[in-house]
Structure formats: structure tokens, C-alpha cells
Amino acid sequence: MKYLVLLIGDGELPPWNSLTEEEQAAGMKKFEDFDAACAARDGVEILSGEALAGPSSATTLRTRGGTLSVTEGPYAEVIEGLGGYYLIETPDLDTLIELLQVLPAYDMQLQPAVDPYE
Amino acid sequence: MSAGDVLGRVHAESWGRLLGGLIRSSRRPDLAEDAVAEAFAHAARQWPAEGVPANPAGWLATVAQRRLLDAWRAEQRRAAPEFRAAVAARAHPPPLPPPGAEADERIPLLFMATHPALTEDVRPALALRFVLGVPTQRIARLFLVPLPTMAARLTRAKKRLADIGAAFGVPDPARWPERADDVARAVYLAFTAGYAPGDDEVERVAEAGDAVRLAVLAADLLPDHEVVQALAALLELHHARRAARARPDGSLVLLTDQDRSLWDAAAIARGLHRLTGLTPTDGYAEQLRLQALIAGFHATAATVSDTDWVGIARAYRRLEQLTGSPIVRLNRAVAVGEAYGAPAGLTLLRAAGERLPGHHRVALVRAELLARDGREAEAAEAFRAALSLMPDGAERRHVEGRLRALRPGV
Numbered sequence: 001m002k003y004l005v006l007l008i009g010d011g012e013l014p015p016w017n018s019l020t021e022e023e024q025a026a027g028m029k030k031f032e033d034f035d036a037a038c039a040a041r042d043g044v045e046i047l048s049g050e051a052l053a054g055p056s057s058a059t060t061l062r063t064r065g066g067t068l069s070v071t072e073g074p075y076a077e078v079i080e081g082l083g084g085y086y087l088i089e090t091p092d093l094d095t096l097i098e099l100l101q102v103l104p105a106y107d108m109q110l111q112p113a114v115d116p117y118e
Numbered sequence: 119m120s121a122g123d124v125l126g127r128v129h130a131e132s133w134g135r136l137l138g139g140l141i142r143s144s145r146r147p148d149l150a151e152d153a154v155a156e157a158f159a160h161a162a163r164q165w166p167a168e169g170v171p172a173n174p175a176g177w178l179a180t181v182a183q184r185r186l187l188d189a190w191r192a193e194q195r196r197a198a199p200e201f202r203a204a205v206a207a208r209a210h211p212p213p214l215p216p217p218g219a220e221a222d223e224r225i226p227l228l229f230m231a232t233h234p235a236l237t238e239d240v241r242p243a244l245a246l247r248f249v250l251g252v253p254t255q256r257i258a259r260l261f262l263v264p265l266p267t268m269a270a271r272l273t274r275a276k277k278r279l280a281d282i283g284a285a286f287g288v289p290d291p292a293r294w295p296e297r298a299d300d301v302a303r304a305v306y307l308a309f310t311a312g313y314a315p316g317d318d319e320v321e322r323v324a325e326a327g328d329a330v331r332l333a334v335l336a337a338d339l340l341p342d343h344e345v346v347q348a349l350a351a352l353l354e355l356h357h358a359r360r361a362a363r364a365r366p367d368g369s370l371v372l373l374t375d376q377d378r379s380l381w382d383a384a385a386i387a388r389g390l391h392r393l394t395g396l397t398p399t400d401g402y403a404e405q406l407r408l409q410a411l412i413a414g415f416h417a418t419a420a421t422v423s424d425t426d427w428v429g430i431a432r433a434y435r436r437l438e439q440l441t442g443s444p445i446v447r448l449n450r451a452v453a454v455g456e457a458y459g460a461p462a463g464l465t466l467l468r469a470a471g472e473r474l475p476g477h478h479r480v481a482l483v484r485a486e487l488l489a490r491d492g493r494e495a496e497a498a499e500a501f502r503a504a505l506s507l508m509p510d511g512a513e514r515r516h517v518e519g520r521l522r523a524l525r526p527g528v
């Protein structure tokens with residue numbers, strides 16, 4: 001299964017820009033550790049992942065009554081903190097949850113991608 | 119042995135294994151559970167008329183597999199029309215489970231049914247259904263909800279498990295230790311539901327028995343998980359008192375007044391055996407162990423006055439440190455009153471009272487401690503305060519009796 005993992009809020013973590021350089025380096029190390037943990041786990045692969053520009057740079061498309069409207073900003077409030085994402089192939093949700101604990105303890109949203117051929 | 123007897127035995131022995139095998143191969147807990155239930159229903163119709171097959175469990179597995187495949191194909195046909203052609207070309211039915219897979223499929227079933235991605239209130243119901251195959255009607259009665267409500271709840275939960283891609287496996291205790299606690303919490307919730315007041319105490323005790331069976335099975339399947347061992351010990355010891363708990367008319371008998379010869383000695387022995395295998399730990403496992411310890415002190419006392427109240431008071435103190443619960447404080451005050459005298463209990467009770475405003479048990483415990491201390495007028499006042507907060511029922515009648523005994527004629 002493919003899952004989209006949205007890295008949303010800092011949760012209990014202090015904001016990134018309030019951290020010392022050493023703390024930031026330790027945080028970055030967790031992302032490297034996560035790459036390594038995924039690579040080491042059978043059936044798990046990071047297909048894609050990016051850091052995202054801030055929510056102010058988001059654009060939302062909506063079609064209402066046949067007319068496309070383009071608006072500035074994120075789709076909904078829950079996405080306001082969206083900071084990055086991964087697209088990950090994994091055998092199941094539980095394996096993914098186990099692996100994600102390697103990352104800093106962000107708030108995250110995990111959503112399976114639908115494969116119409118499955 | 120009649121066809122019905124065979125079916126009952128196969129149900130008890132094989133429901134969880136059949137369902138587990140089917141979920142493992144199909145990864146579809148929703149379709150698999152329906153398929154196994156239909157296979158059993160089919161057997162209930164066919165076996166009495168046409169005879170019991172030579173290999174009943176194998177027969178059920180084959181029928182369930184066929185049903186699952188039918189449901190799966192029907193679902194493919196209903197898939198979005200724009201993909202229908204492609205689906206038809208590429209459809210691959212789920213593979214059948216390898217014959218003779220020996221691992222006990224009930225373990226992953228237990229973890230799946232109590233998955234943290236499900237709401238907490240549906241996990242106990244799903245665990246009873248998945249692992250033991252308890253009929254939905256009976257689960258609905260246990261949780262005091264109408265059958266259609268419970269059926270819809272279970273269907274939603276199964277669908278969600280399929281949608282989110284929950285694993286069918288055993289979580290690594292080092293990587294995800296919370297999962298064993300989730301199992302224990304769910305089974306405990308099922309048990310406490312059985313002890314919530316209902317119409318028919320006798321019936322409800324039987325339903326609580328399903329939760330005890332589940333706890334014992336979980337403890338046997340997961341011998342290294344302390345939290346599950348502690349839970350099984352606690353439930354065995356508590357449930358051992360079931361026969362003494364209700365009068366023939368269905369009304370409740372409080373622990374103090376129970377006929378202890380009615381307690382289930384074999385269940386007590388099993389509970390104590392599990393309990394003695396446990397050492398102090400922390401977290402939820404320790405909470406359950408302490409509760410089991412307290413139940414053990416009660417279970418081994420020949421009379422109320424024989425009870426090791428000092429031991430119970432000590433266990434409650436540690437339990438209060440762990441949980442910070444005012445209810446625990448209340449129970450601790452009772453035990454301390456028994457062990458060290460009423461004034462000591464009353465001192466402890468004061469703090470609990472502030473944190474449980476309007477709770478009748480605070481007034482009740484106060485009343486009993488005051489009565490024991492010989493302060494009858496104050497005790498009567500506290501009994502009346504408790505009564506003003508209590509609904510009708512067995513416990514209220516007991517308190518009215520206590521008040522009358524205190525001051526004859528009032």
C-alpha cells in the first residue's frame with residue numbers, strides 16, 4: 001500500500017527556529033535515521049518526500065457550478081501547519097507507524113493512496 | 119454427538135483460527151468476518167439435514183473461502199465504471215492460505231481488533247466478535263445497546279480496518295509497546311460492561327464470562343506480556359465471586375454480605391496462580407496487578423474480618439500513587455479504616471470528598487466509618503446525605519437498611 005504522510009504540527013516539540021544549532025542538527029539526524037530505517041525494512045520504500053513552502057504559498061482549486069475558482073491559501077485549517085510530506089510504500093499501516101516514530105514527534109496525518117487495480 | 123454439538127465445538131475451537139487465516143490471506147477483515155459467519159450459518163442449516171462432514175473445520179474453511187471470493191468479485195464489479203474494464207482484465211483473487219499454517223491466528227486477530235486507529239469503545243466488542251465469535255446479539259446485550267446499533271458499529275470498525283490497511287500481525291513490543299496495553303484495556307472494558315447494572319443479573323454474568331474467557335485466552339496466547347497476565351488474574355479472581363453476587367430475584371449482594379462458600383474455588387486458584395507469577399512493574403500492567411492483588415486478598419479471606427486489610431491498604435496506596443484517582447482514594451479510605459481504625463480512614467476520606475463532589479459513595483464511606491467510630495448521629499446524617507444522591511436499586515435498599523440498623527425506628 002502507498003500512504004501519504006503529512007507532517008503537520010510541531011506537537012510537543014519546540015518550534016524549529018527556537019532550537020540551538022546542536023538541537024537542529026539532532027533533529028536533522030532523525031530524518032537521516034528515518035531514511036535508513038525505511039531502507040532497512042522489507043517492503044518499505046520512500047517513493048517521494050519534500051519539505052513544503054509555508055501555507056501562505058499554498059493555492060486551493062475548487063470547482064463550483066462548473067466554474068473553477070483559484071484561491072490563495074490552504075484548503076482547510078488542519079493544513080495550516082503543513083510542513084512536509086512523504087509518499088511511502090509499506091505493507092501495512094502498523095509498519096509505517098512503527099517507522100515514523102524514528103522521526104521527530106510531529107503531528108502527522110497518514111492517508112492510504114487508492115490503487116484502482118488493487 | 120449431534121450436528122449442533124459438533125458445530126458448537128468447532129465454533130469454540132476454530133472460529134478465531136478460521137477468521138485469522140482468511141484475514142491473513144485476503145487482508146480484508148470486513149469481508150472475511152462476514153464470510154466466516156456465513157459459513158457457520160450455512161453449516162447450521164445443512165449439517166443437521168445432510169450429516170456432519172468428515173473434517174468439519176476444513177468444510178467451514180472451504181465454504182468461508184468461497185463466500186469471501188464471491189463477495190470480493192461482487193465488489194470488483196461494483197468498482198468505479200471507468201476502471202471496470204481494466205479491473206476485469208487484471209483482477210486477481212486473493213490467494214488461499216497455505217494448508218496447515220500452524221501459528222495461532224488468534225494472536226494477530228486480538229491485536230487487530232484492538233487497533234489504536236479504532237475508537238476505544240468499539241475495540242472490546244470487536245475483540246469478542248473476532249477472537250471468540252461471540253454472536254452480535256449477545257455483544258449488543260453486553261453493552262446495553264440495540265442489536266442494529268451494535269451491528270452497525272462492528273461493520274464500521276471492520277470497514278475502517280480494511281480502509282486504513284491495519285496490519286495482521288503481532289506488533290514488536292520494543293517498537294510499539296502500547297499495543298499490549300490496548301489489548302488489556304479493551305478486554306477489561308468488555309468485562310466491566312458485564313458488571314454494569316442491567317435487567318437480568320444472571321444473564322449479564324454469563325456475558326461478562328465471555329470477557330473472562332477472552333482475558334484467559336489472551337494470557338495463554340501472550341505469556342510474556344505482564345499486562346495481559348495481570349488482567350487475567352484480576353478477572354478470574356473477580357469473576358469467581360459471580361454466584362454469590364446476585365440473589366435469585368436478581369438483586370445484588372454486596373461483598374460484605376456474600377456467602378463465600380459460593381465463590382468459585384477453582385477460578386480463585388487459577389487467578390492466584392497467575393498473580394503469584396507476577397512481579398511489581400509499572401504503568402497499566404502494575405495498576406492491574408495491584409487490583410488483582412486486592413481481589414486476591416478478598417478471595418483468600420474466610421470472612422470480612424479475616425481479610426488482610428493492611429495488605430489491601432498498602433496496595434491501594436501504591437495504586438493511588440500510580441493513578442491519582444479519587445475513586446482509588448475512596449477505596450483506600452475504606453481499607454485504612456478497616457486496618458487502622460475509623461479515624462485514620464476519615465482523615466484520608468476528606469481529600470477524596472473534595473475531588474468527588476456529589477458522589478454518593480463519599481457520603482456512604484463516611485457514614486460507615488463514623489458508625490464504626492461510634493458517632494451514630496453523624497453517621498445517620500451521612501447515610502441520609504448518601505441516600506439523597508442515590509438512584510433506586512439494590513444498593514439504595516442496602517443503605518436504607520444500614521440507616522435503620524443504626525437508629526431503630528427511624
